[in-house]
Amino acid sequence: MSIQTILLTLVALLLFSYFLGRKRSLRSVKKGRGGDKLHSRPAYYGYMVALWAGIPAVIVLLLWTMFQSQIVTSLTVAGLPETMQAESQGGHGLVINEIMNLADSGMVAEKSDPTLKAAAEHYLRLRGISHQAIAVLALVAAVIGMLLGLRMVRPDTRARNVVERAIVWTMLGCAAIAILTTVGIVLSVLFESLRFFHAVPITDFLFGLTWSPQTALRADQVGSSGAFGAVPLFAGTMLISAIALAVAVPLGLMSAIYLSDYASPMMRAITKPVLEVLAGIPTVVYGFFAALTVAPFIRQAGEALGLDVASESALAAGLVMGIMLIPFISSLSDDALSAVPRAMRDGSLGLGATRSETIRKVLIPAALPGIVGGILLAASRAIGETMIVVMAAGLSANLTINPLEAVTTVTVQIVTLLTGDQEFDSPKTLAAFALGLGLFVITLLLNIVALKVIRRYREQYE
Amino acid sequence: MTATRDRIEATLRKRYRRERLFRFFGLVSLGISFLFLLILLFTIFRTGLPAFQQTWIKIDVDLDPAVLGVDRHASQDELFGANYAKAIKVSLRKIFPDAKGRKKKRGLKNLVSNSAPWQLRDAVMKHPDLIGTTHAFWFLAKDEVDVFMKGRIDRNLPESDRRLKDFQLAWIDKLLAEGRLEKRFNTTLFTAGDSREPEQAGVAGAIMGSFFTMLVTLLLSFPIGVAAAAYLEEFAPQNNRWVDFIEVNINNLAAVPSIIFGLLGLAVFINFFGVPRSTPLVGGLVLTLMTLPTIIIASRAAIKSVPPSIKQAAIGLGASPVQTLFHHTLPLAMPGILTGTIIGMAQALGETAPLLMIGMVAFVVDIPHGILDPATVMPVQVYLWSDSPERAFVERTSAAIIILLGFLVVMNSAAILLRRRFERKW
């Protein structure tokens, strides 16, 4: 039975349980078992029985999806000849992959290698059994649950409370997904990173000055990892982010100031949407534009000035990323500036300050924590931005602070390491997770500090 | 007193100059954003609009049974296997008898898209009677011809710098003179999946991929997001450490780089749960996790703006908190929730980086028909095409961007309309 059929059957069963529970509740009043009035409206008894049927089945299904692939794979490995078992334990999972690909391709019959063929067939058979088993198991769980639920239908059962408690718990579960996501991120990057640090010493990664993961000629070469020094990547990331912030902070802040303090309502009505449009453009579009227009333009401009500019210069990527961040900075600065009480502004103007003096000497200093928080958030975005740099920055890891040269970034390397056909366990792919861990830690720190600063700033004027 | 006044007056000119300068900087800052947007849109539209047209080429094909290897009474299977490529080749040589030598012959073949034989095959299989006659067919022109027709290849360049050689240009001129070249609206772009040949490539596969991915995202993130927001606003205990922790997590997740979500999807969904790679299902799952913070934050704001008096009235009439939520609070907060959801979905629609991690960057020719078919999405298609060396893909990349921006404009306008229509002051 396919998953779809199982789900459909389950839904049908739930509907059935609902009607059964509802009907039984109505009948129970007539018979006067345990009272002559229902505690809740009949529909709630229906929901209650459906919940009793649904929850066990869903739990069974969830457990199955979590563990079926591991179980089936390990059983397949167990069925392999000794020699191949040893090989697949070597940590590459190559054999398993081959078997799976073979099984999925549907061309088992054409394969020549008899062991692989047998293994693939074994794998397919096991998968079939697992599918059958889960269908039976889930439906049995549902029916048992339904029967149990039906026994609970008595007039004095507080069906509404039961149902509502289930709803509140479900909502709590939904809210807890935020925690689960964070935990998932931490665990997934952490585990793979730890495996990476088994292959490559963590000090080499953190302090190494060369990055060239592309030396592995054959995927199955053990220990053929190249140099995994991440310093040039982080330096490149910082360089591009610094350029971006150098563009975005003054322009974004001044835009916010102009819009809130100087622009006429007409002007505001025109410019606000422009900023919103800029904020809504997908980064892949910025990246395309950077590569297609901005980078060649900068190169030509540099040549006209007699400068040697790389065609994938950090400057081009940084500039475009800066433009991308303008709306972000502008809206956060606007929030921060408008949180400053009007009395401050009046106080300064009342002393005979001009508007710009008021802004520069009173408003900006007063709003500084909020603005800084916004800049930190923008920095976190710049560091984690991927598409612009993937499309407009280089691939070679240069350790330089010259914005006219090509540098590469952490995100670019993660993308290059993980796209294309890679073995999942090779140091190359694991390195991507180590980079991801670094990226996550840096942005997490920035975000937490920024959010805290902004929160405290807002509370100060509340 | 007048001394003070004089002193102040002495500073005024300088101060007003600074004031004007400051104001000017503000205007310039805004102007730069404005200018950039204009240049960006101008560039994209200028390069992209030609892609909505496509060059077709008319060839009188001599459907000679001897060349095809079948006659008009052949079965469908035999018709399917007939040698249409040769028929086209022969007919082309008839138009250009001067095509001698290997180089020129290849140049001749490269005028017509390599989809022409299939096109011919479909036509003949529909009307086997055509065999034995000479019939004029319109075929897709090869991308280089197309690019030339749109004036993007300068014929004054030295021959070695051009993809089209001098003799090919001469042929194109001849075809033009005979009215055998025509630009038509590019339907391929909207009906075809991806292809290595620019003239046969379309965004239909990516659009369907985006559609299924967004469907999964919406179906998961909307109920989960609203439920989470409702819990945090209405049911969560105050000053509870766990609730605070959830809040911190949500705010932080909203700022986590999107590529990290891709790593999560790769490690957890694909490698741990065994969700198939490259599918809208896994894409939708990853985008759900990314979109949730946006939806939760917007929904909380919307729920918070429902006045407590309404909730108290419902509670006072004997409704339970859950009933109050479903009967009163959520319906009243729905416009705000929907606005937030649309904005979140628009972000998800434009998201690229995490999808690269989970294999949605694969080259997929077939148009996906479900959430378990391999697929790519619009922004990833943009990325893939932008990486292709062919010139014709540059304009198609821009065209794909125009289409993507079109969808985003529609979604954001919907959000704005919704906000205006249902904006309520309590």
Add this chain to the structure above:
Amino acid sequence: MTDVLPTMPGLPTGETVVDDTPPMTETREEFDVEIKGTVGAPFVDDPKMSARHSNVFYGEKQAIFDVSLDIGRNEIIAMIGPSGCGKSTFLRTLNRMNDTIPICRVEGEHCLDGEDIYAPDQDPVLLRARVGMVFQKPNPFPKSIYDNVAYGPRLHGLARTRAELDEIVEKSLVRAGLFNEVKDDLHKPGTGLSGGQQQRLCIARAIAVDPEVILMDEPTSALDPIATATIEELMDELKSRYTIAVVTHSMQQAARVSQRTAYFHMGKLVEVNPTNQVFTTPQHQLTENYITGRFG
């Protein structure tokens, strides 16, 4: 601005009003008394500031109706009236603070030493330096005490050297009666002071630019009685050097500190007279109603 919309609390119905002046209706009387121009003595000889036929609009809404009033040299004039009567708005027209509100429009003639302050060649920056303002809520900048007071002199270039600036700051703090309390803490943030000290800091900040007139918009309404008393004493000392116009909610304050009192009602100037006269023998029915506590 809170004074835009007039809110008129009516006299509670059912309360018996014993009244021997011409028969008036017991309820809603303030609406029935017509305000025909201003009674009393709105004009003085050689005024420091003057307003003639002043009309102020917020968008479509008129907040001030044809107010004419003089402010004499080195006097304290108090402006009283119920909330929303326009007294704060009028005060803000005198140093063009209303310019900072985009929808606000001012008509009429407003003069400082005989010069029209709304004339095109008049400079609002210079004007606001000459006519200082103290606000309802103490609003020290989030800077040190020293920088708060030095803010204006620095802006206007009033001190050439650090020593001159120190001197201005000290002098201003002394005049504001704050120096002894803060002389050791000049570099601590001004926001750390108590409410009354903050308000005196704001006064020091205003007098540091050596203004000719000081406008005070309910300067004590956010303060406790003891701080209020200190500020009132200070105002009395300041009047020897400056001309002061104070808007106040408290009739006692007006009676204590001012020489003349102007009573505003619904955007109109009802009565202006020497303070003791206003509080003992008001000429206008509305003034009397107000000072006897029938509304406000």
